Amino acid sequence: MTRIHLLVLLGVLPACGSGVQQNGDGSLRIVKQIDAHWQSDVARSEMERALADHAEIAAVFAHDDDMALAAATVCRQKGRTDIKVVGVGGLPAQGLAYVTDGRLDATIQRNTGAAVTIDFALLACSGITLHRQIGLGPRVFTKATVAAGGTAQVAPGDFYVAMLRNEHAKVLDTNPEVDNVFRIGMAAPAEHDAWGEQVRQELTAAAKRYPQVQMDFRSPGDDREPQRAAMRWFLDQNYNVILVWAAASGDLAGLCKEAMERNVKVLVVGGEPSGDFGEQCYLCSIGVDEAAIGRAAAETIRGLVQKGGALVEIQGSMTSGIAQQRHRGFAEALGHRQ
Numbered sequence: 001m002t003r004i005h006l007l008v009l010l011g012v013l014p015a016c017g018s019g020v021q022q023n024g025d026g027s028l029r030i031v032k033q034i035d036a037h038w039q040s041d042v043a044r045s046e047m048e049r050a051l052a053d054h055a056e057i058a059a060v061f062a063h064d065d066d067m068a069l070a071a072a073t074v075c076r077q078k079g080r081t082d083i084k085v086v087g088v089g090g091l092p093a094q095g096l097a098y099v100t101d102g103r104l105d106a107t108i109q110r111n112t113g114a115a116v117t118i119d120f121a122l123l124a125c126s127g128i129t130l131h132r133q134i135g136l137g138p139r140v141f142t143k144a145t146v147a148a149g150g151t152a153q154v155a156p157g158d159f160y161v162a163m164l165r166n167e168h169a170k171v172l173d174t175n176p177e178v179d180n181v182f183r184i185g186m187a188a189p190a191e192h193d194a195w196g197e198q199v200r201q202e203l204t205a206a207a208k209r210y211p212q213v214q215m216d217f218r219s220p221g222d223d224r225e226p227q228r229a230a231m232r233w234f235l236d237q238n239y240n241v242i243l244v245w246a247a248a249s250g251d252l253a254g255l256c257k258e259a260m261e262r263n264v265k266v267l268v269v270g271g272e273p274s275g276d277f278g279e280q281c282y283l284c285s286i287g288v289d290e291a292a293i294g295r296a297a298a299e300t301i302r303g304l305v306q307k308g309g310a311l312v313e314i315q316g317s318m319t320s321g322i323a324q325q326r327h328r329g330f331a332e333a334l335g336h337r338q
Helices: 038-051 063-075 094-101 112-124 155-165 194-208 225-235 248-260 292-306 322-335
Strands: 006-009 021-023 028-034 055-061 084-089 106-109 133-136 139-142 182-186 212-219 241-245 265-269 286-290 311-315
Touching: 006 112, 028 038, 028 182, 028 292, 038 055, 038 063, 055 063, 055 292, 063 286, 063 311, 084 094, 084 292, 084 311, 094 106, 094 139, 106 292, 112 155, 112 194, 112 212, 112 241, 112 265, 112 286, 133 155, 133 292, 139 292, 182 194, 182 225, 182 292, 194 212, 194 241, 225 241, 225 248, 241 248, 248 265
Parallel strands: 006 028, 006 055, 006 311, 028 311, 055 084, 055 311, 084 106, 133 286, 182 212, 182 241, 241 265, 265 286
Antiparallel strands: 021 028, 106 139
């Protein structure tokens, strides 16, 4: 029986970083879990140690594309071009570029949820009830599928979105019969990275599909007071919907609660809200299903690894919900037990 040994580079997994996890018949083994704290330099140095300790490594799963690239670079430098490396992110200038030029074997692209967010904003303005949390499936890109747009991985949230779009097609008509304009404002801080810019671009593109939507951004910076000032401006201008970036939501809880009390719809973009952000502060949060990312990574590695070996997981940080969910989905899909 062929045994596949997996090396998983984890951001943080202090309890079992050096333990071995395997599936029921022992054919798939995570032989090392690396605490990288989302840091590429840590991923690089720990990958060097992993290669020295485990000659049988066949694949690496890293929780983001930059850590994956760091691990892949080490593998190439050590002459281990046989090791398959899978990352997470899938941004055009990062993960997709790394897969296209062969530096990574696959990337799991996070769904920004932008198109769903704009659709849900319109539905909310029409009084349609929304589920509190929506987790969307990612897309898997290998070199063979990049040109075709990758392969969609469906999560439960995708079925719910499809159902709502079908039931309320008239509300989502791109050629509306009435001249109402719904104003949507983004009160999140400016994201000084490629991911934040991607979300902004996709929200803008999604809004442009609808002549009845006006999409505006006021993102003066990362400081708390400018964030609150942007939120207050949208409230004073009587916007219909305010979008809040998940990572910044905790600092805006009071204003978001006020907005909801004034019948201004608040939607959280990029995942579940942070901090003291109760249900009275928002209608719905929209983001990728992080566990589905882990499941997609596991299935991708199954397809890439044919002759067996060992697996390393590089996590972002096990103190973060994102890393915890990615690891959980990954381990569950592989059928691992301690």
